Amino acid sequence: MSETLNTQKPRIDGALKLSGGADYTADINLDGQLYGYPVGSAIASGELEGLELEEALGMPGVVDIFHHDNFDSTLKHSPNSFAEKNTVSEPRLPFEDTTIHYHGQYIALVVADTFEHARAAAQNVKGKYRANDQVTSQLDELDADNVAGLPGVLQEGDGQSRGEADAAYENAEVTLDHHYSIATETHAAMELHASTATWSGDHLTVYESTQGVVFQRHALSHVFSMPPEQINVISHFIGSGFGGKLFMWPHAIMTAVASRRLKRPVKTVVPRQSVFTSAGSRPRSMQRVRLGARADGTLTSIRHDGSNETAFVGMHNDTVISATPSMYACENVAVTNRVGEVNHGMPCPMRAPGEAPGLFALETAMDELAWQLEMDPVELRKKNFAERDPASDLPWSSNHLIECWDNAAKRFGWENRTAEIGAMREGDEIIGYGMASQSWEAMRLQCSARVTFLADGRLQVSCGTQDIGTGTYTIVAQTASELSGVPIEDIDVRLGDSSLPSGPLSGGSFATATVLPAVKAALDAATQALIDKVTQDGQAFSDVDSESIELNDRALTYGDRSIPVTTLLEELGIGQVTAEASAEPGDEKNDYSFRSFGAVFVEVRWDPGISRLKVERIVSTIDIGRAINPMTARNQVEGGLVMGLGMALFEQTEYDKSGYLYNANLADYIVPVHADIPPIDVELLDYPDYHLNAFGARGVGEIGLTGIAAAISNAVYHATGKRIRDLPISIERLLMAN
């Protein structure tokens, strides 16, 4: 293997991030900028009858207040198309009508000369409401089998059902039928959403904390009826997003309109409370899983009926059943997902959407089946290993799930598990072991990139994707270095700017598999452009067949002749050679099914005397193809496991009966902190998946968060005998369970 790829490299943006020099959106201060501060609705359902603005307008420093009656009536909806790269999170335009759909819905934007003035005035903007008696929640009494009569949308799982699941269930030797639920969760990225807009003539520049500069540019283009070329969206550094920053939110439109009207840059940093109410969540989901099996553990029927809440302002199907058809060899599978509206803010994808909630239900059900069958949970899964993807009936491109189960079990010491509940003890603590399978679909999309040979020997690589903390800057540099021979410290990587060649969202774990082939294509194109120049008459390689010239170790070589690129540029008398190129997937999806798999094992400790539950250690073995940078890749998996620990034990976005979101802050919405973190052992298998791309990488962002919540709940059962099917497993829930 090469020196640069599949090698642990410190991040090339590390020095900036460690010195305070990385420019996150809210760090950008423009000359003459004003400050926006949003005002959110105090009610969740009803009508906004008016605003009391006089006091706020008279407060120091206030420049203007934007709201329904004075907002820009020329705005248009974005078509909200993923294919056309103009998806928005909340399709409704800000202040579009006076109906209140959720608590925190923006009813005004105060703009003032300082942050303090804007905030003070915003606190004095009062809405006059006519509240509906109660919020509407179509799923309030939901369990997944009684939603059929609701007006929610029925989603049969894209034809992924097969066989006769219901008939097979009726005839099964062993059956299981359970309901599961997961509370609403919030991404709670550390960086607050933020947008700074500035206009120069008919050009708009937006500094935004976004996982998709290209998507936001296209969405703004539709909203403002402007050609995309007149809009630039910049996001050099992002304080992560976890899906919450994939698509544009209303604050960006409000800010751009305010800037245009006031002819000044406007910077809006969304307050934390508004990030909770008005910038996305993983919606509450309810699931029912029915399994049928033979006494030897062979699955004969899987029926997985899911549902999730969405908002009245937009449709979000969280597809919690997405992994189920592919997980196990079973001839009879049926999956459905239904969606019902509720007076909450718009949900959106949150890290491992579908798979994380869906595998909680399925992998908990598998554990329950193992107990019913008196089988080892690992053996039950092995018994049902799918040799090819049973959903598509295609061979796996690469699948090492059995090795994941075996390796993780060995590292964990699974053989020490006793098959009785509560039998393993140490001191006052009862020990529980649990495990689950992990999975995430591998995807690759179209991507463009540009590579430039510079006269000083440096190589510049540009792509309109972004680095949300996953390490994209670094793996792009590693790749360019590997292919060109230019040392990694001499590679300049430019990302996070929509004027660069169109790159993908930072989401879905597809950025690596998507971007790196484009980097290679652009480097090849730039190399060819250089070769074309140096093979012309009078140039260094004019006597040579251009197809025999290669780029090796920062030089063009032909046989024994090797001339550094810098020398060639000097002889040519030009400062640089640049080329742009695109790469896209071929028809490999017709031939193979692409999925990453893993296995996660967890030990929990339950101290009944003081009612303390803690995760003692986590072991995970993951098959993600090739890791371009094992150090940053492992960090991704560990981060996913940590977020899954939060999903299992702590996280719930809480609404009261009036729809008021009452824990909209980082003290009451509980996320894992240092003290919660057990030793984590992550093993990355190294089986390059060359069917997906030439680098063998399948991506790594989501998979760590799948399966872990089930592994924890399964371990809790092993320790306590209490089967908690509703997340989070709060202490109250555990104590009240039978």
Add this chain to the structure above:
Amino acid sequence: MADATLDATVGHVDPNDTSSLQTMELTVNGQTHTLTLEPNVVLLDALRERLNLTGAKKGCDHGQCGACTVLIDGRAMNSCLLLAALAEGQEITTIEGLADEDGTLHPIQQAFLEHDAYQCGYCTAGQMMMATSILNDKDIAKDPASIKEAMSGNICRCGAYKNILDAVQSAHRTIEGA
């Protein structure tokens, strides 16, 4: 960084209403700045919006996340909970002042780099300032449980906690060995 910096004393207060303004001297990373601010300006916003020292981050504005942690006379504090005027006369250290003047990274910065003790980098300044404040405490910095307890006010939503712990312990060994 942004192309332009803000004037530290004018332009961000209402020129027509100077009645409540206070002039104060803040010593940040060894440099003294004279600021004229309204009394409700917190240190974090003074650093970020007036002095363009944007290394300290705003993650909650409520003292709940630790992203804004700076050192006040060597003690870690949430700069979003401290009025700027109350920091007068004290040594304020931000992430911008952690490395040596010649650019040599502080041992905690070097350890964070080597252990990949971050992902998005947004909480990182706060994590490092908190870590710096406990590095000299022999009891805390030796024992992983004590480090985790002391650092639990600094949320890392990316979940790089394992590497942060490794980095803090590594930096402690570096400093002890020095």
